[in-house]
Amino acid sequence: MKRRSRGLSALLVGGALASTLIGVGSITAVADPPSAGVPAPVAHSGHTMAVSTAPSGDDPDGDGYIPANPPVTGVTPSDREPAPRYFHEFQANCSVTHTAPDDPIVYPGQPGKSHDHTFMGNTSTDAQSTEASLIGGDTTCKAPGDASAYWMPSLFQGDRKVLPTGPQTIYYKAGVTDYTSVRPFPKGLRFVVGSPMQSAQEFRAHPGWVEGWECGDSFKNIDFPQNCPTGSQLNIRMQAPSCWDGRYLDTPGHQSHMAYPVVKAGTNDNVCPASHPVALPMIEFKMAFPVDGDMSQVHLASGRGYSFHYDFFNAWDEPTLKALVEHCVVGGLQCDARGYDQTHPEAGAALGTDYRLP
Structure with a gap:
């Protein structure tokens, strides 16, 4: 039987690093496990926030909870202040693989159920994808060890x-x-x-907001700009939550097992909340679409520009990810996809010239 603890009815999520996150926090509902006799939440047509109601490869009982095995326990959120480093990051550079109306997180085992998505990274991602099917698979990411699946709603003109x-x-x-x-x-x-x-206001207040939609000299747009200069690109940046509860790999709604860092009272320090004490890397999508000129016909498969969202399914080779995190994030470097910081060549690289572990 899966062990379940009640989630908070609401989780305050606040600022993140001033150098990386411009948006201010909001309140994110945290799902509680379903109770007997209480109807499950109704799934939205088209995507996210749905609750799994059918068995799938990684969730055989179909309740939406996928427990970590083993769980991570005994962690206290760190409020330590190490020596300041302006950067602590690396890149995963991944190209588009395909598009499909599939979503293996929200609608596992249900091909064609979702709106259209643009997939990057693992070349095999579809509605049937599981942890086992993704790990070790082919990828368009520069590092062959990154077989993770990344996807977002497709953009149309x-x-x-x-x-x-x-x-x-x-x-x-x-x-x-x-x-x-x-x-x-x-x-x-x-x-x-x-x-x-999400509404336009919710998108702007989202703790993952960075600068909204942008092109040319136009920034912080909640929806698509009316016009983009000839030769420019339409860009979006959005950050993911980086604090984990240590118990579940997924939950109904696909968000409550994760949380954004909060600002520690009386300081400017960002720490993980006690409910989600495990600090993980903060993913940030920085997408560039080759579209310019009149933007009046531009839309997402999910709707207006403020409906932008994305999905992540981890299938990294564990030693490769560990090497990059320890060398670049823990090491306070600004690394490329090899784990190399051009401003600190003396630190070397985490990966070889073939983007594999040496």
């Missing part, structure tokens, strides 16, 4: 699908002040960032 070209930038950062406390993702962790059902 009228009826034409517009795909990001070339490797996209996915940062792995420290979201807490004590960057030395960050540990690698557990195998099989998955979550959704944002929601296609």
Whole structure:
């Protein structure tokens, strides 16, 4: 039987590193396990926040809870202040693989159930994907050890699908002040960032907000700009929660097992909340779409620009991810996909020139 603890009815989520997060916190509902006789939440048509109601490869009883094995216990959120380092990050540069109306997190085992998504990283990702099917798979990420699946709603200009070209930038950062406390993702962790059902105001107040939609000299747009200069690109950046409860790889709604760092009272320090004490890398999507000019016909498969959200399913090779996290995040470096910081060549690289462990 799966052991379940009641979640908080609401979790205050606040600021993150001033150098990386501009948005201010909001309140995120945390799902409690379903009680006998209480109807399960109704799934939204099209995507996220749905509650799994059918068995799937990683969730055989279909209750939406996928326990970590083993769970991480006995962790206290770190409020230590190590020597300041402006950067503590590395990149995962991953190209688009394909598009499909699938979502193996929200609608596992149900092909065609979701709105259209643009997938990056693992080339096999589809509605049937599981931890076992992804790990060790082929990938378009520069580091062959990153077989993770990354996806977001597809972008259209009228009826034409517009795909990001070339490797996209996915940062792995420290979201807490004590960057030395960050540990690698557990195998099989998955979550959704944002929601296609969010309002414009909710998108702007989301703790993962960075600068909204931007092109040319236009920044902090909640929806798509009306016009983008010829030759420019449409860009979006959004950060993910980086504090884990240590118990579940997924939960109904696909968010309550994760939380954003909070500001410690009386300080400017960012720490994980006690309910989610395990500090993990903070993923930041930095996507660039090759579209310019009149933007009046630009929309997402999920709706308006403020419906932007994305999904992450961890399938990293564990030694490779550990090497990058320890060298770049814990080591306070600004690394590329090899784990190399050009401003600190004396530190060397975590990976070889083939982006593999030496």
